[in-house]
Amino acid sequence: MTVYNFSAGPAALPLSVKQQIADELFDWNGTGCSVMEVSHRSKEFTDMADENEALARELLNITDEYAVMLIPGGARLQYSMLPINISSPQGHAIYAINGHWGKQAIKEAGRFTQVTSTAPISDDVYANIPAYDASSLNQNADYFHYTSNETLEGVQWHRLPETNGVPLCCDMTSDLLTRVFDVNDYTMIYASAQKNMGIAGITFVIMKRDMIGKSNNLIPTMTDYKTYADTRSFYNTPPTFPWYVMLLVLRWVKAQGGVAAIQQNNQLKSSRLYDFVDQSDFYLNKVAPDCRSEVNVPFWLQDESLNQKFLAESSATDLKALKGHMAVGGMRASIYNAVPIEGIDALIDFMREFERVNG
Numbered sequence: 001m002t003v004y005n006f007s008a009g010p011a012a013l014p015l016s017v018k019q020q021i022a023d024e025l026f027d028w029n030g031t032g033c034s035v036m037e038v039s040h041r042s043k044e045f046t047d048m049a050d051e052n053e054a055l056a057r058e059l060l061n062i063t064d065e066y067a068v069m070l071i072p073g074g075a076r077l078q079y080s081m082l083p084i085n086i087s088s089p090q091g092h093a094i095y096a097i098n099g100h101w102g103k104q105a106i107k108e109a110g111r112f113t114q115v116t117s118t119a120p121i122s123d124d125v126y127a128n129i130p131a132y133d134a135s136s137l138n139q140n141a142d143y144f145h146y147t148s149n150e151t152l153e154g155v156q157w158h159r160l161p162e163t164n165g166v167p168l169c170c171d172m173t174s175d176l177l178t179r180v181f182d183v184n185d186y187t188m189i190y191a192s193a194q195k196n197m198g199i200a201g202i203t204f205v206i207m208k209r210d211m212i213g214k215s216n217n218l219i220p221t222m223t224d225y226k227t228y229a230d231t232r233s234f235y236n237t238p239p240t241f242p243w244y245v246m247l248l249v250l251r252w253v254k255a256q257g258g259v260a261a262i263q264q265n266n267q268l269k270s271s272r273l274y275d276f277v278d279q280s281d282f283y284l285n286k287v288a289p290d291c292r293s294e295v296n297v298p299f300w301l302q303d304e305s306l307n308q309k310f311l312a313e314s315s316a317t318d319l320k321a322l323k324g325h326m327a328v329g330g331m332r333a334s335i336y337n338a339v340p341i342e343g344i345d346a347l348i349d350f351m352r353e354f355e356r357v358n359g
Contacts, residue, residue: 004343007321008151008296009174010194012338017248028244035244040237049232052247059250059259060176062183062206069205069228070246072239075101075173078190078203079108081223082169085215086188087113087142094141096161097121098129098291099150100327105171106145113142125328126153128288134162141166143187149175149293151195151334152325154285156293160185167211176204177253178295178337179263187211193242195295196337198249201242253337262337263294269335269344270294276348282355300330306358307331313354319347 005012028035029044038045053068062068071077087093087109095106096118109115118137119130137144144163149156151174161168167187176191183189188207194200205228213226221227227235256262274292277283277299285292285299301307310331314322324330333347 002342002346003318003320004339004346005320006333006335006339006343006347008195008325008332008334009192010200011196011334011336013199013245014249014252014338017245017252017338020248021245036241038240040234040240045240046234048244048247049234052243052250053232055247055250055254056204059253060183060206065208065210066183066206067209067212067225067229069207069225070233070238070243071203071205071228072201074200074203075171075190075192076104076108077223078171078205079105080112081225082143082145082188082190083109083112084217084219084223085225086167086211088215088217089113092116092138092141094118094137094144094163094166096129096132096144096146097126098155098157099126099147099153100325101150101152101171101173102145102147105147109145125286126150126155127286129155129157129291134164137164137166139165143167143169145169145171147171147173149173149295151293151296152298152328152332154287154293154296154298154332155291156295158291174336175293175295177259177262178266180259193246195334196249198246199242201239202246204246256337265341266294266335266337269339269341270297272341272344273297273299273333273335273348276351280351280355282359283351295336296332296334298324298328298330298332300324303358304329309358310354314347314350317346317350319343319350322347 025034031038031044091113093109093113093115095115097103106115118132144166146161148170169188172189172191174195177196190203190205193202197204212229277285282302283299311323322331324332
């Protein structure tokens with residue numbers, strides 16, 4: 001049975017990765033134990049961690065100028081750690097908001113530093129990226145933050161934000177490893193693993209070394225980036241199983257041809273689905289074409305009274321997790337790296353037949 005999982009996260013894993021997890025569950029690397037039972041201080045695990053970092057640096061072209069850290073707590077913890085570490089109560093941070101998670105980030109940051117947004121924050125559902133005058137931004141701000149892809153609204157940046165020279169930080173939780181970008185444009189990048197890098201429980205953080213350990217704030221040990229950078233994320237017992245799954249996913253990405261090949265496939269998948277929706281009078285997408293997400297495709301039925309029928313029948317045909325977020329409504333197909341093109345074709349076939357019967 002082929003099931004296509006369109007969940008926004010925790011999201012689909014590559015089939016080969018799931019199979020390897022199953023094969024190694026009781027005997028990992030000839031240890032006779034599960035990876036969940038092996039000491040994180042053992043040579044077997046530290047060798048695995050070394051490979052993980054080396055492969056991530058290779059796939060993303062991360063130079064030694066940057067520290068790579070694996071931190072528990074999800075992206076929400078980074079909403080706090082970032083301002084605590086590189087700003088202060090007397091400091092200032094700038095946030096570009098184009099959706100739900102950006103609003104969550106600035107709200108949390110405001111507890112630890114002074115924050116401003118590049119444009120007024122809207123209570124409406126975002127369908128574009130609000131314009132702003134970069135020349136008016138405070139050049140003395142500690143950092144500029146944005147969310148590169150908003151999963152709820154399906155709004156994605158396709159160009160680098162202008163910051164007026166302010167150090168750039170980014171929440172790439174839902175599109176890291178989905179497309180090519182230049183790490184050197186950033187001071188800090190973070191991404192929870194459960195979209196395109198593995199499973200929930202760990203966050204991948206890239207940060208310029210010269211920004212670490214410079215804060216005058218009294219920072220709890222476990223929320224200090226220096227703790228992770230100095231110990232290569234081994235200060236305490238880390239989430240070992242998510243770390244292992246991340247390595248399997250990174251190996252899979254490399255086997256697909258790397259990030260450039262992954263991006264090409266994601267663009268093919270998303271354009272195929274958008275083209276179908278745009279040509280239909282039964283469905284619609286509300287996002288401005290120049291900032292449509294390549295990994296989260298929201299769509300609505302013109303007749304919303306058919307929503308529950310659509311969801312029930314799609315799930316019955318093994319097209320899972322298509323319900324849009326309650327704050328946005330409608331439907332959402334999260335087509336992350338592990339969702340194959342065949343899943344898009346199956347979804348479009350279902351949507352076409354549903355339209356024929358109910359249109």
